[in-house]
Amino acid sequence: xxxxxxxxxxxxxxxxxxxxxxxxxxxxxxxxxxxxxxxxxxxxxxxxxxxxxxxxxxxxxxxxxxxxxxxxxxxxxxxxxxxxxxxxxxxxxxxxxxxxxxxxxxxxxxxxxxxxxxxxxxxxxxxxxxxxxxxxxxxxxxxxxxxxxxxxxxxxxxxxxxxxxxxxxxxxxxxxxxxxxxxxxxxxxxxxxxxxxxxxxxxxxxxxxxxxxxxxxxxxxxxxxxxxxxxxxxxxxxxxxxxxxxxxxxxxxxxxxxxxxxxxxxxxxxxxxxxxxxxxxxxxxxxxxxxxxx
Amino acid sequence: xxxxxxxxxxxxxxxxxxxxxxxxxxxxxxxxxxxxxxxxxxxxxxxxxxxxxxxxxxxxxxxxxxxxxxxxxxxxxxxxxxxxxxxxxxxxxxxxxxxxxxxxxxxxxxxxxxxxxxxxxxxxxxxxxxxxxxxxxxxxxxxxxxxxxxxxxxxxxxxxxxxxxxxxxxxxxxxxxxxxxxxxxxxxxxxxxxxxxxxxxxxxxxxxxxxxxxxxxxxxxxxxxxxxxxxxxxxxxxxxxxxxxxxxxxxxxxxxxxxxxxxxxxxxxxxxxxxxxxxxxxxxxxxxxxxxxxxxxxxxxxxxxxxxxxxxxxxxxxxxxxxxxxxxxxxxxxxxxxxxxxxxxxxxxxxxxxxxxxxxxxxxxxxxxxxxxxxxxxxxxxxxxxxxxxxxxxxxxxxxxxxxxxxxxxxxxxxxxxxxxxxxxxxxxxxxxxxxxxxxxxxxxxxxxxxxxxxxxxxxxxxxxxxxxxxxxxxxxxxxxxxxxxxxxxxxxxxxxxxxxxxxxxxxxxxxxxxxxxxxxxxxxxxxxxxxxxxxxxxxxxxxxxxxxxxxxxxxxxx
Numbered sequence: 001x002x003x004x005x006x007x008x009x010x011x012x013x014x015x016x017x018x019x020x021x022x023x024x025x026x027x028x029x030x031x032x033x034x035x036x037x038x039x040x041x042x043x044x045x046x047x048x049x050x051x052x053x054x055x056x057x058x059x060x061x062x063x064x065x066x067x068x069x070x071x072x073x074x075x076x077x078x079x080x081x082x083x084x085x086x087x088x089x090x091x092x093x094x095x096x097x098x099x100x101x102x103x104x105x106x107x108x109x110x111x112x113x114x115x116x117x118x119x120x121x122x123x124x125x126x127x128x129x130x131x132x133x134x135x136x137x138x139x140x141x142x143x144x145x146x147x148x149x150x151x152x153x154x155x156x157x158x159x160x161x162x163x164x165x166x167x168x169x170x171x172x173x174x175x176x177x178x179x180x181x182x183x184x185x186x187x188x189x190x191x192x193x194x195x196x197x198x199x200x201x202x203x204x205x206x207x208x209x210x211x212x213x214x215x216x217x218x219x220x221x222x223x224x225x226x227x228x229x230x231x232x233x234x235x236x237x238x239x240x241x242x243x244x245x246x247x248x249x250x251x252x253x254x255x256x257x258x259x260x261x262x263x264x265x266x267x268x269x270x271x272x273x274x275x276x277x278x279x280x281x282x283x284x285x286x287x288x289x290x291x292x293x294x
Numbered sequence: 295x296x297x298x299x300x301x302x303x304x305x306x307x308x309x310x311x312x313x314x315x316x317x318x319x320x321x322x323x324x325x326x327x328x329x330x331x332x333x334x335x336x337x338x339x340x341x342x343x344x345x346x347x348x349x350x351x352x353x354x355x356x357x358x359x360x361x362x363x364x365x366x367x368x369x370x371x372x373x374x375x376x377x378x379x380x381x382x383x384x385x386x387x388x389x390x391x392x393x394x395x396x397x398x399x400x401x402x403x404x405x406x407x408x409x410x411x412x413x414x415x416x417x418x419x420x421x422x423x424x425x426x427x428x429x430x431x432x433x434x435x436x437x438x439x440x441x442x443x444x445x446x447x448x449x450x451x452x453x454x455x456x457x458x459x460x461x462x463x464x465x466x467x468x469x470x471x472x473x474x475x476x477x478x479x480x481x482x483x484x485x486x487x488x489x490x491x492x493x494x495x496x497x498x499x500x501x502x503x504x505x506x507x508x509x510x511x512x513x514x515x516x517x518x519x520x521x522x523x524x525x526x527x528x529x530x531x532x533x534x535x536x537x538x539x540x541x542x543x544x545x546x547x548x549x550x551x552x553x554x555x556x557x558x559x560x561x562x563x564x565x566x567x568x569x570x571x572x573x574x575x576x577x578x579x580x581x582x583x584x585x586x587x588x589x590x591x592x593x594x595x596x597x598x599x600x601x602x603x604x605x606x607x608x609x610x611x612x613x614x615x616x617x618x619x620x621x622x623x624x625x626x627x628x629x630x631x632x633x634x635x636x637x638x639x640x641x642x643x644x645x646x647x648x649x650x651x652x653x654x655x656x657x658x659x660x661x662x663x664x665x666x667x668x669x670x671x672x673x674x675x676x677x678x679x680x681x682x683x684x685x686x687x688x689x690x691x692x693x694x695x696x697x698x699x700x701x702x703x704x705x706x707x708x709x710x711x712x713x714x715x716x717x718x719x720x721x722x723x724x725x726x727x728x729x730x731x732x733x734x735x736x737x738x739x740x741x742x743x744x745x746x747x748x749x750x751x752x753x754x755x756x757x758x759x760x761x762x763x764x765x766x767x768x769x770x771x772x773x774x775x776x777x778x779x780x781x782x783x784x785x786x787x788x789x790x791x792x793x794x795x796x797x798x799x800x801x802x803x804x805x806x807x808x809x810x811x812x813x814x815x816x817x818x819x820x821x822x823x824x825x826x827x828x829x830x831x832x833x834x835x836x837x838x839x840x841x842x843x844x845x846x847x848x849x850x851x852x853x
Contacts, residue, residue, distance in 0.1 A: 093327035179328035208327050214351060216321045221329040229321060230332055233351060234842055243331045 004105055004146045007271075011106035012141050014274040015113025018285040020084060020120050020171070046075040082196075084115045085166045087125040087159075088134070089176030089203075091152035093222040100177070100205040101147065103267035107175055107203060109141030110276070114285045116140075123167065127176065131158045131165050151223050156182030160190040168194040173284070175201045177208060178247070180223075184254035198260040199284045202248065206268045211240040301368035307361055315354045356835045363828040371824070372817035380476050380807075382419040383467040384410070384442070385460070386451055387481035388428035390752070390793040393453040394482070394572040396501045402799070403453050406480040406499035411445045413478065413497075417807075423470075427463035427479075428455030429753055454575065454768060456752030456790045464494070476807050482799045489805030500799025506568050507576030507794035509550055511787050513749055516560035518581045523550045523794060528568055535562020550791065576794045578770055580785035582748045587739035588615030594626040597646050599716050604644075607728050613735040623738050640708050640738050645684070647715040650677040653692035660689045663700070665710070665733050669726045677718035684711050710734065743777040745784040752788045 051060060051071035061074040088094075088108050095101045108124060115122040124137030128150050136143045155176060166172055172195045178184070192198040214233050221227070230236065248264060255262035261282035269275075279285055326332070392403040414422060424434040424442055438448035458481065467477050477493055482500025489496055506524025513519070522528070525547040531540045535557045545551055557564060564581040571577065591614045595601040604625050608614050615622075621636060627644040657671045666689065678697050686701025686709065699711045716722050740746070743760035750756055750768075758764045760777040768786050775782045 096325055096327055177327055179330065181328075181330045205327075212324060217324045218321050219329060219332055220323065220325045222325050222327055224329070226329060228329060228332060234845060238845070240331055247331065 004101070005142060007102040007105045008109040008141045008144055010274070011109025012113045014106070014276075015110035015141075016117065017288055018110070018114040018276070019117030019288045020082075020111070020115045021118065021283055021286045022082070048072050048074060082119070083121045083123070083167050083170035084111070085123050085125060085170055085172045086111050086115075086137075087127050087131065087162070087166075087172065087174045087176075088147060089155055089174070090126045090128045090147050090149050091155050091176075091180075091223055092149045093177055093179055094203070095147075095149035096222045097205045097207050097267075099267040099271055100203065101149070103203055103265070103270045104175060105141075105144075105147065106274075107201060107265065107270065109144070110274070111173055111175075111285070112141045117288050118285075120171070125165070127155050127158060127174075128152060129158060131162045133165070151225070152180075153223050154180050154182050156180060156184075156187040159187050162191055166195070169196050171195065171197045171199070171284075173199045173201065175203050177204050178202045178251050179204075179208065184251045185257060188254050188258045188260055192258050192260055197284075198258065199282060200251065200255055200260055200262045201279065202251065202262070202264040203270075204264065204266055206266060209241075209244065209266060211237040301365060301370070304365040304368055305362075307365070308358065311354075311357060311361055315351075353835060353838060356831055356838070360828050360831050360835065363824050363831070367821040367824040367828065371820045373820060380417065380419050382414075382417065382422045382476045382478060383470075384422060384424045385427050385431070385463045385467060385477060385479045386424065386434075386442075387458045387460075387479070388426040388451060388453055388455040389458040389482075390454055390456065390575050390788055390790065391482050391500070391573065391796060391799065393575060394500070394503060394505065394796050394799070395574075396503065396572065401453070402482045402500050403451060403480075404447060405801075406482070406497060407442070407445055407447060409497060409499070410442060410480065414443060417476075419476070425463055425467060426451060426455075427458045427460055429457055429459055431459065431463035431466045454788070456788070456793065484800045484802050485804050492806065492808050494805050495807055496804040497802075498799075498804070499801050500796070501801065502799050503572040503796040505571050505573045505576075505794055505796045506545060507571075507573060508566065508568070508579045508787065508789055509576070509791040509794055510552075510789050511566075511579045511581055511749070511751070513564065513581040513583070515583075516557040518555045518557065518564040519552065520555075520566055520579055521550045521552045522568070523548075523791060524568075524571075531567040533563070533565040535559045535564065547797070548795075572796060573794060575770055575788045576790070579787045579789075580749075580772060581787075582772075582783060582785045584748055585744060585782075587613070587742050587744065588618070589613050589735045589738045589742070590615050590618040590620040590622040591735065592621045592624050594624060594628055595644065597627055597644075600627055600644055600646060600714070603716060603722050604731070607731045608735070610728060611732045611735050613732070613739055622742065623735060637705055637707070638741075640734075641710065642734060643709060643711045645679075645682050645711060645713045647677055647679045647682065647713050647718075650679040650682075650713070650715050650718060651695075652677045652718050653695070653697075655692070657697065658688070658691040658693070660687070663689050664737055665689055665698075665700075665730065667733055669729045669733070671721075671724075671726055674720045674724045674726065675718070676713075676721055677715035678713040682713055684713065685709075686711065743780070744782045745775070748784045750784055750786045752786075752790045752793075754786075756784055756786070758782070 048061065048064065049072070051073050055073050059073045059075070061072050064070070064072040064074075086108050088104055094104050112122045112124060122138065124134040124141075124144060126132050126134050126147060128148075129152060135145050159174070172191065174191065178200070188198070188200070212232055214237070216229065216231050218227055218229050252262050254260075261284055263278035263282050265276075265278060276285065280287075386403075387406075392406070393401050395401050396405070398405075422439070422443070424439050426432050426434060434442070434448065434450055438450045441448040460479065460481075464477065468475075475493070476495070479494060479496045481496065481498050484498050485496045504525050506522060506526075506528045508520055509523050510521035511519065522530070522543065522545060524545040527542055527544050529540055530543050530553075532538065532555065534555055537558070543551060543553070555564065561583045563583070564579075566579045568577040591608050593601055593604055593608070595604055608625070621639050623640045623642065625642045625644065627646050629643075652675045654675050655671060655673075657676065659666050659671070671690065676692060676697055678692060678695050680695045684696040684699045686699040688696040688699050689710075690696075690698040697713050701709045701711070703709060714721065721727055741759055744758070746757040746759060747754065756764045756768070756773060758775050758777075760775065760782075762775055762777060764773070764775055766773075770786055770788045773784050773786055
């Protein structure tokens with residue numbers, strides 16, 4: 001197995017071709033380079049409104065007062081420095097097969113690099129039994145530490161508690177296989193609370209997508225350690241795929257209801273060519289120079 | 295029917311296939327991200343153990359079926375064609391050993407017969423004929439055939455023959471040859487070599503049993519001889535003309551033991567018994583005394599010298615019965631005396647020669663005639679008249695001059711003519727003379743009513759001299775005939791060392807009816823049909839495999 005840092009570097013390299021796009025909803029944040037959702041002190045004219053006592057008289061448009069004899073305030077767009085919180089699922093299922101943790105680190109690094117390209121600040125989080133900042137998570141991804149995976153029966157629980165940890169008005173990106181049985185709508189509502197924009201990236205391994213060959217299996221749950229015996233035949237395979245699709249559809253529906261962007265990536269495909277078409281379709285990232293991704 | 299049983303070795307591939315599938319279906323451990331997508335399925339799996347055990351895929355059963363079909367095809371199975379029914383001759387061993395009773399209380403014949411209806415049904419034979427193989431073969435009638443088809447023992451199958459001449463039976467069966475004819479032999483011993491050629495099937499239903507029995511018995515006057523064989527101690531019961539006794543005899547396997555008994559009364563009957571054992575037919579022996587046979591002889595001789603000569607000779611023979619009124623033999627030198635005698639009278643005509651020509655030989659003798667048994671005319675002088683009327687066929691002649699002739703009259707009575715001249719011939723003084731007369735009287739005595747042999751053994755046919763002829767089934771014991779109000783007896787004893795020795799009996803099924811010609815002619819080869827079905831199943835198998843692969847690939851792409 002190659003060093004985890006290799007995959008962080010590969011993600012960084014791939015992310016240099018992208019930048020994090022401005023979210024559809026207006027951004028809020030510290031003064032920066034993006035137009036905020038509120039009026040501010042930038043040079044970009046936004047609107048006029050009637051003067052109210054207490055308004056900064058420096059904003060009065062005297063030309064309008066001369067023409068109309070009415071005190072009118074000239075409004076400008078607020079300029080903000082946007083922020084993105086990248087939440088990486090560190091449940092044991094994400095480290096199950098070789099490709100999955102590699103892709104997890106890679107996509108995390110890619111998003112962080114794309115955030116840098118879009119003048120976003122970023123912070124990486126580790127979703128374990130609790131949501132915790134990743135050490136050196138604000139730095140360039142190749143400085144990030146290796147993720148430690150832990151059994152996590154329900155990652156939805158720490159996500160519900162994420163409000164106090166994640167930055168308000170920032171963009172939030174969750175990278176997880178989402179293979180937990182918690183009701184997605186409740187989790188997403190809490191996760192999206194206070195965020196300017198939320199993106200959910202479902203990262204699955206090929207083994208998660210394609211059921212095993214026909215035969216008799218003892219399946220061990222990576223999170224709970226429970227085991228069951230299953231005879232896999234054509235029907236079983238079909239049902240598995242249907243149930244996965246149904247599960248994904250639940251998340252997709254929940255995302256739509258909460259205005260969250262959703263996409264699915266398959267780890268092996270991602271590592272093969274770093275093509276991010278599903279992610280591009282969400283609009284969360286875009287090519288930096290309008291050219292193809294690397 | 296399968297013609298290549300070696301192909302069945304291919305069945306060994308079945309366990310191999312099963313092993314492949316079992317290994318393939320063995321429980322493999324697999325870590326998954328979550329069981330949530332499997333739990334519903336799991337409930338179904340854990341729903342019932344029986345369902346779980348049968349979880350071999352359809353493809354396995356298809357492959358198993360294809361494999362079995364290939365093995366079956368390799369074994370070249372054939373079925374009897376509807377138009378190809380075979381003629382069959384069933385030869386039944388009629389020898390006495392077939393009546394041996396086994397521990398199950400059934401005779402060997404009954405055990406053999408039990409297999410017959412099934413064989414007939416299975417073989418779908420056309421015409422079936424039955425033949426008994428005893429000392430000589432004979433066909434069975436329709437009634438017996440019907441009983442045999444139903445598995446019942448017919449009365450004709452007596453199992454009393456002294457031997458089973460299978461070669462003769464086979465010759466007779468084959469003489470009525472029909473294309474593809476099959477022969478089934480039901481016996482009690484295994485063949486020395488397994489029949490080949492597809493014609494003969496040999497089913498033996500015998501059991502190797504220990505049996506004691508008489509194998510020889512003979513009587514001479516008051517002395518009786520019996521021979522026994524068996525194994526171990528047997529109790530022999532005897533009736534020596536009214537005196538009964540028992541004695542224990544130690545028999546050794548394969549070594550006959552001989553016993554000789556003298557009767558106090560030479561005219562008494564001798565009987566001996568052995569205790570019951572598997573074969574009862576050889577456990578009883580009766581030896582009757584030979585009844586005296588005397589000839590009522592009458593002399594009608596005018597010549598006093600000749601009369602004296604013949605009277606002395608007849609008396610010396612010991613066969614004359616002077617007390618009887620019957621004239622069995624008339625010796626005469628007078629022509630025309632024969633008409634008055636009874637229908638059974640024999641005649642000896644003496645032609646008294648005077649001044650005849652003496653002949654010193656060599657004499658031409660008809661040695662086939664019992665009249666000349668043990669007689670030599672060498673060195674004697676026989677005076678004869680070459681012009682004497684000597685009718686009939688010469689028995690003794692000197693050149694072309696008949697000296698003794700034999701003829702028969704219209705009633706079939708024998709007439710002997712003899713030229714004799716006591717003055718010039720040395721015949722009356724020679725040893726040949728009393729022998730000649732004795733032979734004549736013995737011949738006549740042998741033609742008197744009664745059994746020629748009174749002590750018969752297995753293989754012999756009772757010969758009764760008289761107007762009646764003996765017929766019937768020979769059972770060990772006494773047989774009787776009545777002639778002219780008089781009862782004549784003979785004893786029949788089953789004596790055969792081979793039949794009494796049951797150690798050589800055995801059971802088995804040897805030979806088969808699978809010769810290539812028969813298979814070609816009467817059976818349809820199923821192999822092409824089976825291969826065709828196998829190929830169809832193979833195509834189905836391939837289709838299923840491809841469909842499954844496509845389905846999996848489709849699902850993978852859809853994701």
